[in-house]
Amino acid sequence: MPTLQELQDVTVQTRRDILRMVHKVNSGHPGGSLGCAEFFVALYHEVMALKEGFDMDGDGEDLFFLSNGHISPVFYSVLARRGYFPIEELNTFRLINSRLQGHPTTHEGLPGVRIASGSLGQGMSVAIGAALAKKLNKDEHLIYSLHGDGELQEGQNWEAIMYAAGNKVDNLIATIDLNGQQIDGSTDAVLPMGDVKKKFEAFGWDVLDIKEGNSIEAILKGMQEAKNRTGKGKPVCILLHTIMGHGVDFMMHTHAWHGKAPNDEQLAVGLEQNPETLGDY
Amino acid sequence: MKKYTDTGKNDTRSGFGAGLAELGRTNPNVVALCADLIGSLKMQEFIAENPERFFQIGIAEANMMGIAAGLTIGGKIPFTGTFANFSTGRVYDQIRQSIAYSDKNVKICASHAGLTLGEDGATHQILEDIGLMKMLPGMTVINPCDYNQTKAATIAIADHDGPVYLRFGRPKVANFTAADQTFEIGKAIMLNEGTDVTIVATGHLVWEALIAAENLENQGISAEVINIHTIKPLDETAILNSVKKTGCIVTAEEHNFLGGLGESVARTLAIQHPTPQEFVATQDTFGESGTPAQLMEKYGLNNKAIEKAVLKVIKRK
Numbered sequence: 147m148p149t150l151q152e153l154q155d156v157t158v159q160t161r162r163d164i165l166r167m168v169h170k171v172n173s174g175h176p177g178g179s180l181g182c183a184e185f186f187v188a189l190y191h192e193v194m195a196l197k198e199g200f201d202m203d204g205d206g207e208d209l210f211f212l213s214n215g216h217i218s219p220v221f222y223s224v225l226a227r228r229g230y231f232p233i234e235e236l237n238t239f240r241l242i243n244s245r246l247q248g249h250p251t252t253h254e255g256l257p258g259v260r261i262a263s264g265s266l267g268q269g270m271s272v273a274i275g276a277a278l279a280k281k282l283n284k285d286e287h288l289i290y291s292l293h294g295d296g297e298l299q300e301g302q303n304w305e306a307i308m309y310a311a312g313n314k315v316d317n318l319i320a321t322i323d324l325n326g327q328q329i330d331g332s333t334d335a336v337l338p339m340g341d342v343k344k345k346f347e348a349f350g351w352d353v354l355d356i357k358e359g360n361s362i363e364a365i366l367k368g369m370q371e372a373k374n375r376t377g378k379g380k381p382v383c384i385l386l387h388t389i390m391g392h393g394v395d396f397m398m399h400t401h402a403w404h405g406k407a408p409n410d411e412q413l414a415v416g417l418e419q420n421p422e423t424l425g426d427y
Numbered sequence: 428m429k430k431y432t433d434t435g436k437n438d439t440r441s442g443f444g445a446g447l448a449e450l451g452r453t454n455p456n457v458v459a460l461c462a463d464l465i466g467s468l469k470m471q472e473f474i475a476e477n478p479e480r481f482f483q484i485g486i487a488e489a490n491m492m493g494i495a496a497g498l499t500i501g502g503k504i505p506f507t508g509t510f511a512n513f514s515t516g517r518v519y520d521q522i523r524q525s526i527a528y529s530d531k532n533v534k535i536c537a538s539h540a541g542l543t544l545g546e547d548g549a550t551h552q553i554l555e556d557i558g559l560m561k562m563l564p565g566m567t568v569i570n571p572c573d574y575n576q577t578k579a580a581t582i583a584i585a586d587h588d589g590p591v592y593l594r595f596g597r598p599k600v601a602n603f604t605a606a607d608q609t610f611e612i613g614k615a616i617m618l619n620e621g622t623d624v625t626i627v628a629t630g631h632l633v634w635e636a637l638i639a640a641e642n643l644e645n646q647g648i649s650a651e652v653i654n655i656h657t658i659k660p661l662d663e664t665a666i667l668n669s670v671k672k673t674g675c676i677v678t679a680e681e682h683n684f685l686g687g688l689g690e691s692v693a694r695t696l697a698i699q700h701p702t703p704q705e706f707v708a709t710q711d712t713f714g715e716s717g718t719p720a721q722l723m724e725k726y727g728l729n730n731k732a733i734e735k736a737v738l739k740v741i742k743r744k
Contacts, residue, residue, distance in 0.1 A: 203502050211497075252529050260500050262529045265520050271490045272525055275497020275505075278482065282458070283501055302521070305487035309494070313482075 148191050153362050155423035156227060157187045161393045162426060163223035163236055165416045168407040171240040174248065177403035178294065179220035181325050181360070181388040185292070186224040188365040193373075195287060200230055200257035208287045209276055211261055213269020214294035214323065215249040216405065221259075222246050226427070230258035233427045267300025269293060270320060274310050277318045288376060291320045296328030299337050304349075310381040311350030318381045319372045324359070325390040327401040343385055352380040359388035394419055428644050429619045431603040431637055437574035439595035439631075440538040444469025445574075446581025447506060447536075451477045454504065454585050460495055461508045462488045467597075468508035468538050488513045492521035496531045504585055505533050511540035511594055512553040515560055526590050527563040533591075534584050535560075540570070540594045541681030542709070542726060543631060543719040552714040558686020560592040561659040567612060568659040570594045570680075570688075572633035574602040576656060579610035587612055594630065596681075598719045601634040613657045615665035621651035624737050625669040625676040629655045629688050632679040632707065632728060639733035650737060658688050663695045670696065675703045675740040679733050681723075684708035703743035705736035 148156075160183045168174035190196070194208040212221050219239065226233045231245070238244035245254040249264030261272050273291035280287060297303065310318060322342065330336050339345075346353045352375050356368035368384060375382045390404070391397030394416040397408075408416055450457040451473045458480045459473050465483070474481045484491040488509055495505035507514065514537035515522070526533045537556065544552050561568045567589060571577040577595045584591045604616075618633070619640055628636035633654045640650040651669050655662065670676050676696070678689035689706040696702045709726050723729045 203500060205501065209500065261496065261531075262524050265524045268489075268493050268521055268525050271493020271521075272497040272500075274490075275494035276500045277497070278494065279498045279501025279503050282479070282503065285501070302489040302493065305485075305490035306493065309484060309487065309490055312485075 150362060153187055153191055156191060157183050157362065158420045159227065159422070159424040160187060160220060160223045161420045162417055162422060164219040165394065165408060165413055166426065167219045167222070167236055167239040169413045172407045173240055174219055174407060175216040175405045176219065176407065177327070177390040177397060177401070178214065178217040178323065178325065180394060180397060181390045181392050182217055182220050182292065182323055183393065184360050184362050184365055185321065185386060186220050188362055188369065189290060190224050190228045192366060193369045194290060202260060204260065205283060205285055206287065209260065209289050211269050211273045211276065211289070211291040212250060213263055213291055214266065214297050215263030218248065218250050221250055225258035227424065231256060236427045266294070266297045267302040270303050270306035273318055273320065274306055274315050277315050280317055288373065289318045291318070293320065293322050295322055295324045295326065295339070295342065296333050296336065298322065298339060298342065307346065307349045307351065314379045315381045316377055316379050319376065319384060320381065321384040321386050323388055324385050325388045327390045327404065329401065329404050331401055346383045350380060351383045352378070353383045353385065355385045355387065357387050359386040360392045428641055431618070433601035433603050435602055436599040437602045438597060438599045439571060439574055439577040440467070440597060441469050442571070442574035442577030443536055443538065443581050443593070443595055444472060446578040448472035448476065449582055450585050451480065456502055456504045457506065457585055458482065458498055458503045459506045459508065460484055460491050462486055462491050462513065464509050467510070468536070470508055488518045489521050492518045493525050495533045496525040496529060499531045499533060506536050507533065508536050508538070510551060511537035511556045512551055515556040516553065519559060523563060527566055530565065531590060532588055534593060535591065536581070536593045538595055539597045541596060541631065542714045542722040542728065543596050543598045543681065545598070545719045545722065546716050548716040549713040554683045554709050554714060555686060556594060557658055557680070557682045557688065561691065565589060566659065567591045567657070569612065569657050570630040571656045572630055572654055573600060573604050575604045575606050575608060576610065579608045580656065583610035583612060596631055600631055603634060613660045613662055615662035616654040616656070617665070618654050619650065619652040621649040621673065623649045623673060624741055625651045625653065625673045626679065626733060626737065627653045627655050627666060627676060627688070627692060628679040629658060631681050635730040636679055636733055638730035639737065642730065642734055643737055648737065648741070655688060658691060661691050661695060663699070666692055666695060667700055670700060670702045674744045677705045677707060677733060677736045677740055679707035681728055682708055683711055685711055703740050705740040707732050707736050
C-alpha cells in the first residue's frame with residue numbers, strides 16, 4: 147500500500163505530465179485534468195482493486211469509466227504511471243498515429259480504456275451496463291465512473307440516474323467533479339443546476355460529499371465510506387468538490403483553462419510550482 | 428421461373444422474437460434490453476424463460492444503447508429492441524460513440540421499419556435508417572425478407588463479433604424461405620436466375636420482386652431475382668456477376684433512395700461495372716398514415732412499381 151507521501155508525489159508528477167502534454171501540442175484540456183489529479187491517483191493507486199495487465203472484460207477487478215473524456219491528459223498520465231502502457235507514450239498525445247487520441251477511445255487499442263468518451267452524457271449508462279454485467283457474472287467487484295458537473299446538463303444522465311436507482315444498481319460509485327465551471331463560464335451562469343445533491347437523492351441515490359476534492363486524505367476517506375455504502379440497494383454518488391486547475395496558481399478558480407494550453411512561459415511557471423518527483427517522461 | 432410458396436403470412440418481428448427465444452436457450456451470454464415495447468418486439472418468450480437476462484429500460488432509448496455497450500464489457504451479447512426510428516435517429520450519437528467507435532458487440536434490433544408500420548404515420552415510420560447505420564464504420568446492416576429469414580438472421584448475428592443493425596417490420600407478409608435455413612451474413616441469395624434484367628431486393632420488397640418477375644415472365648422478360656438481406660457488407664460479387672449477364676438492374680427497398688441499398692449498389696457499379704439502374708424506393712419524402720398496402724402503392728414500393736422500373740431500365744440498355 148503506498149504512503150500518503152508517495153501518492154502526493156505521483157500527483158505532482160501527474161500535474162507535470164498534464165502541463166507538458168497539452169503544452170507540446172498546444173491543445174487539450176488542462177483545467178479539469180488538474181482538478182481531478184488527486185482523485186485519479188487515489189483511485190488507481192489505492193481505491194480500486196485492479197489486476198495486473200489489461201483485458202477488456204475486466205472480470206475479477208474493479209472497473210473505471212471516464213464520461214467527461216476531455217480530461218484525457220490526467221487519465222493517460224495515471225494509466226501510464228500505473229503501468230498500463232509505456233510512460234514515454236505520453237509524448238504522442240494528440241499526435242497523428244497515436245493511441246492517445248484527443249479524447250479516450252478503445253479504437254486504437256490503448257490498454258486501460260474500455261469505452262470512447264468525449265461526446266458528453268454517455269458514461270453513466272455505460273457504467274450501469276458494466277455494473278449489470280458484473281452482477282450477472284456474480285463478480286462482486288465495483289464499477290467507478292467520473293462525470294463533469296456541467297455534463298449533467300445532458301439529458302441522458304437523468305435517464306441513467308433514474309434507471310440505476312430504480313433497478314438497485316448498488317455496485318456503482320459515480321463521482322461528479324463539482325468544480326462549478328464549464329466552457330462558457332460558471333455552471334450557474336451557463337445553466338443553473340440547482341441542488342445537485344438533492345436531485346440525486348430525489349432520484350433514490352445514496353449521496354456523499356467529498357468537500358476537499360483536492361486532498362488525497364479526504365478522497366481516500368470519502369471513497370472508503372462510499373465503498374461501505376455499496377451493496378445496500380442504492381447506487382452511490384460522490385460529489386467531489388474540486389478546484390479547476392488545482393496546483394497551478396494562475397489556472398485555478400477559472401474556466402479560462404478548460405481547453406487552453408499554456409505557452410512556454412506559463413509552462414515554466416506551472417512546472418516550477420510542481421517540482422519533478424518521479425521523473426518526467 | 429422457380430416457384431416459391433407462401434407457407435402462411437407472418438410478421439418478421441415474430442421471426443425476431445422466435446430467434447431471440449432460441450438464443451436464450453442456446454447462448455448463455457445473450458441478454459436482451461427493451462425500451463417499453465416488449466409486445467411490439469415479440470420479446471415475451473425470451474423474457475419468460477430468462478427473466479434475469481432481460482432489462483426493461485423504460486422509455487429511455489439513449490440510456491438503453493449505453494447500458495447495452497456497458498454490458499458487453501463482461502462478455503455479454505446485448506440485443507436491444509425498439510422501433511427502427513428510436514433505434515437509429517433518436518440515439519445516433521450514442522450508437523456512434525459508445526457502440527460503433529468503441530467496437531462494442533451490440534445487436535441493435537429494430538422493428539416497425541419503413542412505411543409498413545402504417546397508421547401511426549411518419550413520426551413512427553423511418554425511411555432513413557439504413558443510410559444512417561451503413562455510414563457508421565464497422566456496422567453490419569441486415570434487412571431480412573420474411574419470418575423464417577429474420578429468425579435465422581437473429582440467431583446468426585449472435586455469433587458475429589461486432590455491432591449489427593437488424594431491421595424488420597410489423598405487417599404479416601409472405602413467409603417463403605426455408606424454415607431450416609442457415610443465415611450467412613453478407614452472402615446474397617439467388618432466388619431466380621434470369622437473363623434480361625437483375626432485380627436486387629431487400630426486406631419486404633423481396634416477395635414483391637418475385638411476383639414482379641413472374642408477371643414479367645408472362646411478358647417474355649427473364650428476370651434474375653437476388654435477395655440482398657445484408658446491405659453492409661454488400662455482396663458485390665453476386666451483383667457484378669448478375670449484371671455482367673443481364674446488363675441492367677433494378678434495386679428495391681422500403682427506404683429512401685438516398686442512403687439505401689440502391690445507393691450502395693450504384694456505388695459498386697459506378698466503380699466496377701457501370702450499368703443502367705432504376706431505384707424502387709421512396710423519393711426523399713416522409714411517410715404518412717394509411718394501411719401498409721395503401722402506403723406501398725402510393726409510394727411506389729410494390730410489385731407493380733418493380734415491374735414498371737424493369738420495363739424502363741431494359742430500354743436504357
